[in-house]
Amino acid sequence: MNVLVTNDDGYGAWGIEALIKALSERHNVFVIAPDGNRSGNSHHISLGNKLILKKAGANHWVSSGTPADCVYSATKYDMFGVKIDAVVSGINKGENLGTETIYSGTCGAARQAVLDGIPGIAVSMMLPDNNLEWNDRANWHFESLAKFVKDNLETLxxxxxxSDNGRGRDEPCVYVNVNAFSYDKFSEVVFTDLCFREFVGDKIILKPLNKENTAFESITASGENCSKNRGYSDYLACKDGKISISRIYAEPRTCGLENLDSITFSL
Structure with a gap:
């Protein structure tokens, strides 16, 4: 398969390097990734803004844009001269569970892929223990999850x-979200629902930038992520040492129109 690889941690990040290496053993890999960290950029598209694209090697590009920009650039402009069969975004350093998929640049790239007619797979990994050092490469077993993606890319x-293979059935686009804890091996692969991720204790701190207090610097102080689970959720599966796979609608859907006939509005 011809696979486009991107991420939101930026070109050269540990997760994308492991993914490129693994996928290259079986597939033709083409890379376009942001030139720096774009975490939390969701599905941001740089409409009307110029992007800088720089060649980083054979079939490797870096972009000044977001993860969604990277996919958009590769699909709307034939960058590589081949038909891309799948887009894999990640492996993200940190989880993208439940409602975090709204904010995730990793998921934004996979979402853009399916809207552009290409299967899109977002892949993320989290540390199993908050006491583990985030910036210690030895704590991140990206290779095990990259191998799973390589061996199961066609199924994923x-x-x-x-937008190409589902529209005739009026079925909304769907991308795949893969999550796992950082383990050498996994006990099982399961389909999961999304948990609700509540950021307990998040605070916004305003720091004055002048004596008149008319300008401020806004700083987000992160609290603790808490998961409220709907059934056997993505979070619970990962906690149990499994690989979680969630199929997520890429298109907004309206709530049902049932039982709304009695509601009236003033004009």
């Missing part, structure tokens, strides 16, 4: 619904 791609 088949779980997506793209």
């Amino acid at each position: 791609s088949s779980l997506c619904v793209t």
